[in-house]
Amino acid sequence: MTDSRSEERQAGPLTYRGKAVPKGTTDQRLLDRRGPSDWVHTDPWRVLRIQSEFVEGFGMLSEVGRAVCVFGSARIKPGNPYYELGETIGERIAQAGYTVITGGGPGLMEAANKGASEAGGTSIGLGIELPFEQALNDHINMGVTFRYFFVRKTMFVKYSQAFVVLPGGFGTLDELFEAITLVQTGKVTRFPVILMGTEFWAGLVDWIHERLLTEGLISPHDPDLLHLTDDPDEAVEIIRGAHAQLEQAIEEEEAVAGLEEALHEAERT
Numbered sequence: 001m002t003d004s005r006s007e008e009r010q011a012g013p014l015t016y017r018g019k020a021v022p023k024g025t026t027d028q029r030l031l032d033r034r035g036p037s038d039w040v041h042t043d044p045w046r047v048l049r050i051q052s053e054f055v056e057g058f059g060m061l062s063e064v065g066r067a068v069c070v071f072g073s074a075r076i077k078p079g080n081p082y083y084e085l086g087e088t089i090g091e092r093i094a095q096a097g098y099t100v101i102t103g104g105g106p107g108l109m110e111a112a113n114k115g116a117s118e119a120g121g122t123s124i125g126l127g128i129e130l131p132f133e134q135a136l137n138d139h140i141n142m143g144v145t146f147r148y149f150f151v152r153k154t155m156f157v158k159y160s161q162a163f164v165v166l167p168g169g170f171g172t173l174d175e176l177f178e179a180i181t182l183v184q185t186g187k188v189t190r191f192p193v194i195l196m197g198t199e200f201w202a203g204l205v206d207w208i209h210e211r212l213l214t215e216g217l218i219s220p221h222d223p224d225l226l227h228l229t230d231d232p233d234e235a236v237e238i239i240r241g242a243h244a245q246l247e248q249a250i251e252e253e254e255a256v257a258g259l260e261e262a263l264h265e266a267e268r269t
């Protein structure tokens with residue numbers, strides 16, 4: 001082991017130490033248009049690596065069962081009331097029989113993972129390679145570290161039935177707005193997005209009404225995509241209700257498909 005963490009870099013499943021630690025991250029190199037043009041010639045190979053991230057992620061997460069993603073600040077420390085809220089919501093989600101999925105980092109991600117694992121639930125971290133050294137937090141029992149943000153984001157949406165969003169900064173806002181855009185555009189359906197920490201989120205929700213709605217930049221029902229609460233029980237009820245609706249819709253679709261199949265069969269005979 002090297003004694004200094006700054007001399008170690010995790011890049012996806014790879015570990016680099018000492019002078020082998022690469023400059024920058026894989027995401028930075030993909031997005032950087034400067035530098036020698038030989039980058040262009042390596043893109044086909046890079047696509048295969050992106051594919052392999054999807055394969056690894058789908059492979060691990062497809063058998064997880066019902067799950068809820070919890071997002072929130074990487075910077076909020078234990079002792080802060082939002083950290084306690086993170087632990088509590090992680091615990092309640094696990095007790096309701098859902099796996100908790102987070103970004104696997106510190107702060108409120110760690111809090112939600114801690115609450116879930118201490119309640120005996122499945123606690124997952126989907127980590128991301130960053131320019132500085134960072135390990136998955138200690139409270140996950142399954143984890144994947146991604147090189148690419150966009151692959152990781154696909155995993156959050158594909159394998160969860162709801163998003164819970166705790167207070168946070170740019171990263172949290174990015175995840176929040178991606179989720180509501182997917183719901184707004186019908187890419188995912190019956191997918192509740194729950195904002196926890198009413199005092200923290202009130203200003204944003206007001207701005208959405210006063211600015212976006214008033215100026216006609218969103219539809220009148222779009223603000224309803226966001227549920228605002230401080231109450232973990234209410235959050236779990238919203239998740240359960242949406243999930244029950246989803247299962248009912250799937251059953252109805254399967255029943256209709258069965259009827260259509262029977263009709264076709266009857267027409268053939």
Ligand SMILES: CC(C)=CCNc1ncnc2c1ncn2[C@@H]1O[C@H](COP(=O)(O)O)[C@@H](O)[C@H]1O
Pocket residue numbers: 070071072073074075102103104105106109127128130134167168169170171172173175
């Ligand atoms: C101390 C520090 C900046 C650590 C960064 N380490 C991180 N590790 C894993 N996911 C992250 C990290 N930073 C941002 N994210 C993603 O963005 C959200 C938090 O970003 P923010 O702190 O609100 O903007 C998380 O839900 C997570 O999915």
